[in-house]
Amino acid sequence: MNIWIQIIGILVALGVLGWLFRFAGQKATNNKPFFRDMTFGVAFGYALGAAVLLWILTTYYKAITADGQVEVNKYFFFRTVIEWFVKFSIAAYLFRLVFRYVGTAGTRKLFRNMPLTASFGIMIILVYAFVAIFAGVIAPHGQEEVFAKVNVLPGGDPAIGGDPDFPLGTDQIGRDLLSRLIYGAQNTVGIAFATTCLAFLLGGTFGFLAATLGGWLDQLVSRSVDVLMAIPSLIFALLLMTIAAAWAGSNKELLTVYMVLIIAVIDSTRVFRLARAVGLNIVVMDYIEAAKLRGEGLGYLIFREILPNATAPLLAEFGLRFCFVFLTIASLSFLGVGIQPPLADWGTMVRDLGQFINFAAFSPQTASLPLLAAGAIALLTVAVNFVVDWMLHKSSGLKE
DSSP states (O other): OHHHHHHHHHHHHHHHHHHHHHHHHHHHTTSOHHHHSOOHHHHHHHHHHHHHHHHHHHHHHHHHTOOSHHHHHHHHHHHHHHHHHHHHHHHHHHHHHHHTTSSOHHHHHHHHTOOHHHHHHHHHHHHHHHHHHTHHHHOSSOTTOBOSOOSOOTTSOGGGTOBTTBTTOBOTTSBBHHHHHHHHIIIIIHHHHHHHHHHHHHHHHHHHHHHHHOHHHHHHHHHHHHHHHTSOHHHHHHHHHHHHHHHHTTOHHHHHHHHHHHHHHHHHHHHHHHHHHHHHHHTTSHHHHHHHHTTOOHHHIIIIIIHHHTHHHHHHHHHHHHHHHHHHHHHHHHTTSSSOTTSOOHHHHHHHGGGGGGGGGTOHHHHTHHHHHHHHHHHHHHHHHHHHHHHHHHHHTOOO
16 A cells, blocks of 8 residues: 555656646746646656656666675666667767768768667667678687587686686587577578568568459458468467477478468468558559550559559568567577577577576676577667658658
């Protein structure tokens, strides 16, 4: 009961602060429109934002001035999140600033009108792409290479069980975690990108065909898609992967191929729905009728008339689908039926490194090991969503 009294007291205090903020602003600015037209909800929001900011600053001050191992552990993760948030913000700002003056006229204009969140997303995507492409050059060791040193702790300090040759330590069978984290970008992101492309090829093709031809083809494909969409995608993928694992046997490469096909087919249903909806809005346009009267074939109508006018929503959907596919692959790998060892995969790394959570009581650096792979997954997902939001905003024609 005390907790509810505290919450109510905090809300009342914030409401009073919001009202005082609006009242003081009206008096100080001689009732200017900004404060005169401000609603109580907006004023409450300003008070809440100020309170959250004050709490963050106070907690961060405690984190950098903490004494003793217990206090250091208590604030370690909070301090890490705040510091990396600031670093990423500065890096995104500098990235946008540089490309406002470097590149073609079109890219310079793009970066001048780009919000900071979109520049952050593009920067992260480029970094991931670079790491994935050049993983073999960047990684200090091979992803399958096994060393005699098992469960080496991160940090590289021999006094606490580390090794300078393995900055992030080794796993339970002696593989370098830094190398596997780098190769995980190549495997997890690369396979997710290929799967998303295949899903769009299937869904987009059948969606445009259904919208253009209609009739029995539209009904047959649409009802099949309805059946597939009625089943929860992750549970359905897990069921099919279990069956595929029995078919593939010990052939791990074949199981990966099955995984790509299964996820691509399941996610193509969402792409089909979008492509069909967009296509139906386009096929009724006058220029489509004019093309039909000229005797243009089905290929011309789809690739020269419908597809160029459906690019914006499909690109935005591609970003969202990539996130879902990426998370689905990581989830299946976490459950043991996704990307198979010895290939490095972030979902598998989260599962294998979960044991290090037990070290949080005395070593937060060690406990953060499972969060590296999980953080890599979350960071790319957030970055892609930032870019997708920006693309949707641009395609909608809205102004900043």
